[in-house]
Amino acid sequence: MTPESVMNIGRLAMETTLMVAAPLLIVALVVGLIVSIFQAATQINEATLSFIPKLLGILATLLIAGPWMIAVLVSYMRGMFSNFSLLMG
Numbered sequence: 001m002t003p004e005s006v007m008n009i010g011r012l013a014m015e016t017t018l019m020v021a022a023p024l025l026i027v028a029l030v031v032g033l034i035v036s037i038f039q040a041a042t043q044i045n046e047a048t049l050s051f052i053p054k055l056l057g058i059l060a061t062l063l064i065a066g067p068w069m070i071a072v073l074v075s076y077m078r079g080m081f082s083n084f085s086l087l088m089g
Contacts (some may be wrong), residue, residue, distance in 0.1 A: 001087055009080075009087070016076045023065045024058055031057040 035050040062069075 005087060012076065012079075016072060019072055020069045023061050023069070027057045027061045028054050 031054045032050050035053055039045065039049060
Protein backbone atom coordinates (compact mmCIF):
# COMPACT_ATOMS: atom_id res chain seq x y z
CA MET A 1 0.00 0.00 0.00
CA THR A 2 1.66 3.17 -1.17
CA PRO A 3 1.31 6.58 0.45
CA GLU A 4 -0.46 7.80 -2.68
CA SER A 5 -3.16 5.13 -2.35
CA VAL A 6 -3.65 5.98 1.33
CA MET A 7 -4.03 9.66 0.44
CA ASN A 8 -6.45 8.78 -2.36
CA ILE A 9 -8.60 6.68 0.01
CA GLY A 10 -8.60 9.50 2.56
CA ARG A 11 -9.55 12.06 -0.08
CA LEU A 12 -12.40 9.90 -1.35
CA ALA A 13 -13.64 9.34 2.20
CA MET A 14 -13.66 13.08 2.93
CA GLU A 15 -15.37 13.90 -0.37
CA THR A 16 -18.06 11.30 0.31
CA THR A 17 -18.57 12.59 3.85
CA LEU A 18 -18.94 16.15 2.63
CA MET A 19 -21.35 15.15 -0.14
CA VAL A 20 -23.56 13.22 2.27
CA ALA A 21 -23.49 15.77 5.11
CA ALA A 22 -23.79 18.94 3.02
CA PRO A 23 -27.58 18.87 2.40
CA LEU A 24 -28.34 18.40 6.09
CA LEU A 25 -25.92 21.08 7.20
CA ILE A 26 -27.14 23.59 4.63
CA VAL A 27 -30.77 23.05 5.63
CA ALA A 28 -29.92 23.44 9.32
CA LEU A 29 -28.00 26.63 8.55
CA VAL A 30 -30.79 28.16 6.47
CA VAL A 31 -33.52 27.25 8.97
CA GLY A 32 -31.41 28.61 11.84
CA LEU A 33 -30.84 31.85 9.95
CA ILE A 34 -34.56 32.26 9.20
CA VAL A 35 -35.50 31.58 12.83
CA SER A 36 -32.87 34.01 14.11
CA ILE A 37 -34.17 36.74 11.78
CA PHE A 38 -37.69 36.03 13.07
CA GLN A 39 -36.46 36.21 16.66
CA ALA A 40 -34.69 39.49 16.01
CA ALA A 41 -37.76 40.98 14.35
CA THR A 42 -40.14 39.95 17.12
CA GLN A 43 -37.65 40.33 19.98
CA ILE A 44 -38.32 36.79 21.18
CA ASN A 45 -35.13 35.58 22.83
CA GLU A 46 -35.79 31.90 23.30
CA ALA A 47 -32.83 29.60 22.69
CA THR A 48 -34.94 26.50 22.12
CA LEU A 49 -37.22 28.08 19.51
CA SER A 50 -35.07 26.97 16.57
CA PHE A 51 -34.94 23.32 17.64
CA ILE A 52 -38.28 22.12 16.19
CA PRO A 53 -37.97 23.94 12.82
CA LYS A 54 -34.42 22.58 12.38
CA LEU A 55 -35.59 19.10 13.30
CA LEU A 56 -38.45 19.26 10.80
CA GLY A 57 -36.17 20.69 8.09
CA ILE A 58 -33.58 17.97 8.58
CA LEU A 59 -36.29 15.29 8.61
CA ALA A 60 -37.71 16.62 5.34
CA THR A 61 -34.22 16.71 3.84
CA LEU A 62 -33.61 13.12 4.91
CA LEU A 63 -36.87 12.04 3.30
CA ILE A 64 -36.06 13.85 0.06
CA ALA A 65 -32.30 13.29 -0.21
CA GLY A 66 -32.06 10.07 1.81
CA PRO A 67 -32.10 7.65 -1.14
CA TRP A 68 -29.39 9.68 -2.88
CA MET A 69 -27.29 9.76 0.30
CA ILE A 70 -27.56 6.01 0.74
CA ALA A 71 -26.68 5.46 -2.93
CA VAL A 72 -23.53 7.58 -2.53
CA LEU A 73 -22.48 5.68 0.60
CA VAL A 74 -23.17 2.28 -0.98
CA SER A 75 -21.22 3.27 -4.08
CA TYR A 76 -18.26 4.33 -1.96
CA MET A 77 -18.33 1.11 0.09
CA ARG A 78 -18.65 -1.06 -3.03
CA GLY A 79 -15.60 0.67 -4.45
CA MET A 80 -13.66 0.09 -1.24
CA PHE A 81 -14.64 -3.57 -0.99
CA SER A 82 -14.02 -4.28 -4.67
CA ASN A 83 -10.51 -2.78 -4.46
CA PHE A 84 -9.72 -4.36 -1.08
CA SER A 85 -7.49 -7.09 -2.52
CA LEU A 86 -5.60 -4.52 -4.59
CA LEU A 87 -5.09 -2.25 -1.62
CA MET A 88 -3.86 -4.97 0.73
CA GLY A 89 -1.88 -7.00 -1.78
